[in-house]
Amino acid sequence: MGEIVIEGLEKTFHATRVLHALDLHVAEGEFVTLLGPSGCGKTTTLRCVAGLETPTSGRISIGAQTVADGERASFVPPHKRRVGMVFQSYAIWPHMSALSNVEFPLRRRKQGSRAEQRAAAERALEAVGMSAYASRYPHELSGGQQQRIALARGLVAAGEVMLYDEPLSNLDAKLRVKMRDEVRRLHDEFGHTSIYVTHDQEEAFAISDRIVIMNGGRIEQAGTPREIFSSPETRYVADFVGYENILELGEVAADGTRAVAAGLPVSGLSGAQPGDAVAFRSGSVKPGTGDGAALAFAATPSREVYTGEEMLVRLTTTDGTELTARVPADEELPVDRSSAFHVAAADLVLLHH
Numbered sequence: 001m002g003e004i005v006i007e008g009l010e011k012t013f014h015a016t017r018v019l020h021a022l023d024l025h026v027a028e029g030e031f032v033t034l035l036g037p038s039g040c041g042k043t044t045t046l047r048c049v050a051g052l053e054t055p056t057s058g059r060i061s062i063g064a065q066t067v068a069d070g071e072r073a074s075f076v077p078p079h080k081r082r083v084g085m086v087f088q089s090y091a092i093w094p095h096m097s098a099l100s101n102v103e104f105p106l107r108r109r110k111q112g113s114r115a116e117q118r119a120a121a122e123r124a125l126e127a128v129g130m131s132a133y134a135s136r137y138p139h140e141l142s143g144g145q146q147q148r149i150a151l152a153r154g155l156v157a158a159g160e161v162m163l164y165d166e167p168l169s170n171l172d173a174k175l176r177v178k179m180r181d182e183v184r185r186l187h188d189e190f191g192h193t194s195i196y197v198t199h200d201q202e203e204a205f206a207i208s209d210r211i212v213i214m215n216g217g218r219i220e221q222a223g224t225p226r227e228i229f230s231s232p233e234t235r236y237v238a239d240f241v242g243y244e245n246i247l248e249l250g251e252v253a254a255d256g257t258r259a260v261a262a263g264l265p266v267s268g269l270s271g272a273q274p275g276d277a278v279a280f281r282s283g284s285v286k287p288g289t290g291d292g293a294a295l296a297f298a299a300t301p302s303r304e305v306y307t308g309e310e311m312l313v314r315l316t317t318t319d320g321t322e323l324t325a326r327v328p329a330d331e332e333l334p335v336d337r338s339s340a341f342h343v344a345a346a347d348l349v350l351l352h353h
């Protein structure tokens with residue numbers, strides 16, 4: 001019912017293509033987050049689903065309804081799509097009470113009787129814990145409370161689909177964590193299908209069933225938070241999710257199990273091919289020669305940065321390659337003197353060309 005299917009979505013602004021043949025299927029009840037740096041096309045994708053942008057080509061359907069079809073030049077306007085939308089800017093009316101703001105989408109659509117509109121708005125206010133503030137005006141509410149009103153208004157408008165565009169970015173860090181749990185709880189409670197846009201990785205990992213990493217108007221990788229975090233497929237995703245060390249493979253053995261990367265022998269690989277790279281996190285670099293480690297090398301530590309419990313250390317290998325290691329702050333490393341380090345095979349991720 002509430003599934004969202006995007007096929008071959010393209011969007012061009014003034015001859016600049018910002019979305020390139022995007023395909024995405026969001027299953028009914030799924031919570032999918034579009035994640036990526038500024039300008040990668042997250043908001044444009046979401047706005048196309050909401051009906052706030054007209055796709056240049058491609059097709060979007062929500063449940064059984066085709067809402068945009070470039071080929072047939074058909075387009076359903078936003079208020080006929082039955083989607084709830086929550087923005088970073090709240091976008092609530094300053095001259096309306098909290099309750100009136102929440103009722104607004106139903107009144108605009110002339111959906112239900114006055115009494116039914118009121119009851120739906122009251123239920124939504126209750127769901128976000130704002131019943132006691134129903135008659136307050138936005139200027140009498142804190143930023144977090146205003147965002148709850150925006151959330152309640154989205155829930156009322158939603159039908160089965162909710163779209164969120166950086167809804168928590170204007171809140172302080174503590175409230176952001178609380179509200180993201182709330183957003184996820186409401187998604188589950190209402191049984192919505194949700195698309196959420198953020199550039200905050202931690203938020204994306206915490207809230208989503210599936211994460212879609214976007215790069216330059218294309219989908220780079222889609223997967224569960226665990227898959228994205230521990231099995232990035234491309235250099236872009238590995239870098240984006242914090243693999244500080246990425247080494248290009250030079251010579252690769254015919255059986256694909258061994259290679260040379262930045263002058264260092266690497267073993268324990270599987271299916272490596274010329275043009276591939278290996279990635280590993282700073283925390284995977286351990287001091288010592290490591291028995292049977294996939295990557296063992298000598299390097300000189302320098303430039304330490306304390307991050308509280310840990311220390312980030314720059315390592316320079318004999319070949320001059322720079323790597324980053326993360327060690328407990330109380331670990332003694334012989335600074336400015338070469339010593340042994342290693343990385344286990346299980347901590348290496350192979351990135352294909």
Ligand SMILES: Nc1ncnc2c1ncn2[C@@H]1O[C@H](COP(=O)(O)OP(=O)(O)OP(=O)(O)O)[C@@H](O)[C@H]1O
Pocket residue numbers: 013014018036037038039040041042043044045199
């Ligand atoms: N109305 C518009 N007119 C012209 N260019 C636009 C318009 N809206 C977006 N763009 C461009 O499209 C590209 C994608 O923008 P979009 O807002 O989708 O990115 P985003 O990933 O959501 O970024 P952010 O995290 O900064 O919001 C950008 O290069 C942007 O400048």
